[in-house]
Amino acid sequence: MRKRWLWAAAITAVIGLGAGTAGGYALYGGEERYSTLPDGLTVGGLSVGGLTADEALADVRSRIQALEATEVVMNAPPAVQPALSTTAPSSDAVVTAMNSPQSSLTTLSFSTLPSASTSSPAPTLKQLGMSIDASDVLAMLEAYRDATWRQRANMRTAMLTTDYGVRVTWNKAAFQREAADAWGALASSQGVNASRTINDTDEVVYTPETLGTELDTEALMASIVKLAPVSLAPDAVEVASAGLQALGVGLPVVQVPPEVTEASLKEEGLDRKIAEFTTSFATSAEGRSYNVSVTAQALDGTLLMPGEEFDYGKIVDKAEKQFGYKEAPVIVNGKLTPGIGGGICQVSSTLYNAVIRTEGLDIVERRNHSLPVSYLPIGLDATFADGYINFRFRNSTGKQLLIKAEVNNKELTVKLFGTMDEHVSYDIETVQKQVTAPKMVYVADNQVALGKSSVRQSGGTGYVIETYRVKLIDGKFAEREKLATSTYRSHDEIVAVNPADPRIAPASDDDKQPPKPSADSPVEPV
Incomplete structure (x- = not known):
């Protein structure tokens, strides 16, 4: 009877020792396995799978900074061009664009004709009123970084089934102010007043006015909002480093009547x-x-x-x-x-x-x-x-x-x-x-x-x-x-x-x- 009890105790000890050893292996394997983000994860169009949370945080922040610092170089000559059919932003505060990880990068485009030289540096997207809000993405990455391996294990499934996008906002007032400073002179032309003369036969003769032009900041903003980056996709770094390259959008202008028009003279x-x-x-x-x-x-x-x-x-x-x-x-x-x-x-x-x-x-x-x-x-x-x-x-x-x-x-x-x-x-x-x-x-x-x-x-x-x-x-x-x-x-x-x-x-x-x-x-x- 005693011999039988000892055997049972020995088996229990062995089993306990094995369980402890297995638990140790599980702990060590979980920390290693869950120290990086799951493969295939994208945030705001940027792939971060396989990176640590800190690496992903640094990458996201770097890309946001690079995109906002992108210079917009206008190469269009000051010629009259019709305003685009794009609906212009209506809010004076912000214009918002959202994207999912599947969104592709859209680059801003301008004419490749020789540019008018200016002494002022080209404005950046941030100066033009664009800002990229990735607070949800950053909060998720910080939470993963600070979680235990068990918590990370529970988070991974949800992370792979959730779209983590970025929010792009535009300040209309800032855009109009900066665009006018940067390109207003390129789009401006002076109108000529209408005139009225009385000829030798006492006829009143009118010479029509010549319309001037000025930059259509609302139409230009609509173009830039439509074409500017709305994601953190890989190509964004190339765009930021090379400037927003030309695809054919020129300076939109509106015609401005001079102070004296033929109609005002006739009135x-x-x-x-x-x-x-x-x-x-x-x-x-x-x-x-x-x-x-x-x-x-x-x-x-x-x-x-x-x-x-x-x-x-x-x-x-x-x-x-x-x-x-x-x-x-x-x-x-x-x-x-x-x-x-x-x-x-x-x-x-x-x-x-x-x-x-x-x-x-x-x-x-x-x-x-x-x-x-x-x-x-x-x-x-x-x-x-x-x-x-x-x-x-x-x-x-x-x-x-x-x-x-x-x-x-x-x-x-x-x-x-x-x-x-x-x-x-x-x-x-x-x-x-x-x-x-x-x-x-x-x-x-x-x-x-x-x-x-x-x-x-x-x-x-x-x-x-x-x-x-x-x-x-x-x-x-x-x-x-x-x-x-x-x-x-x-x-x-x-x-x-x-x-x-x-x-x-x-x-x-x-x-x-x-x-x-x-x-x-x-x-x-x-």
Whole structure:
């Protein structure tokens, strides 16, 4: 019985010793077997099977750093190219791309044409706003590294059946900022403003604008997001070292209109010539002809904005500063006398006649001369007296108004360009309401023989004239409106006779001398 027990004990000991030895072998084999990652494991497209966790961690981090540091070299010339049909990123924050281990590497592409040299280094994908997030992959590798061999054994099956991808994000604001700095100049071209001229036949001619270009950062970002790496595949290292090579994507641009376009010019409303009026100064002496010409030069090209008021006094000031005025007849106290600036009222009066034949121009201030003028029908003049009388009107057409003035062969022509219904035109009528005959005044002169006489000043008839504007639509009467009442004073005819002539009457020295301007006597340059 005792012998049998001893045998059983011996067998048990042997069995125990064998089990212990087997456990030791199992422990040693597990640590060795599970110290590396399972064969066939890929993370983010990168094969890491057979590597230790630390080796895989270093490889993943190195590849991420290399990809983010990849330089994007743009070799496209600054030519206009249509934007790609790729949908542009819509978020201002990030654009995300995911891939599985099976995803293939896509390389960014640009033209292989000779590049424009720049002093700035090429931007990297990271500078362009790309970042690669492999936090899930790194967390898995760190967990495997820190696990026991038994835990690793349990993890391996799950690892081989799980897709470990990386998350690529793009910061849109950063991309647009960096792309504009790097390539904006290559894609930019300066536009040319549209222009408007008036030709010799008074036609308004437009020259269209030339569009400029600027970099389409959204379209470019869509291209780069589509073509840039989204995995850690083996070829990524080659891409990072060589730069993103050319496959044909050029700089997309958008067309940019210049500040002044043909449409914006036409919107201003200078559609056509809407009025014209001409007066002659053929009988004027050199001084007066000069004054008319320089005032016309000062008036020419005046542009009135909608609602703006025209002030003739500013035109006179401009002409006087630029050219100066010469001596020519003016009206003082109802009499013609030598003075400075004679002729400038012919310009204001010619302009007035163009204005009253135009729709949408409101007369603010206008007065007739104290005497009728020779270059216009009575009742249609507009005088100017510095500090006393001005000619003003308001542009109520709702569009711009351009005033052109020119002198040819001693004829002054004023033309208005703007917007006006082509079916509308105006006729001007005057009605004589009152006539005042001049008085005959005799003054003594010892040089005149008895019974003889000498006219010292011709008399002038006085008038009261009403002016009306008749509106026509397609040449047919539409309405009639009163524009103004003009009053012209009569002035005496002065005749010199012998002092013994019975027609003589006591006369003051003022009757014998031409009147002189005073502070209270406005000078009217006729």
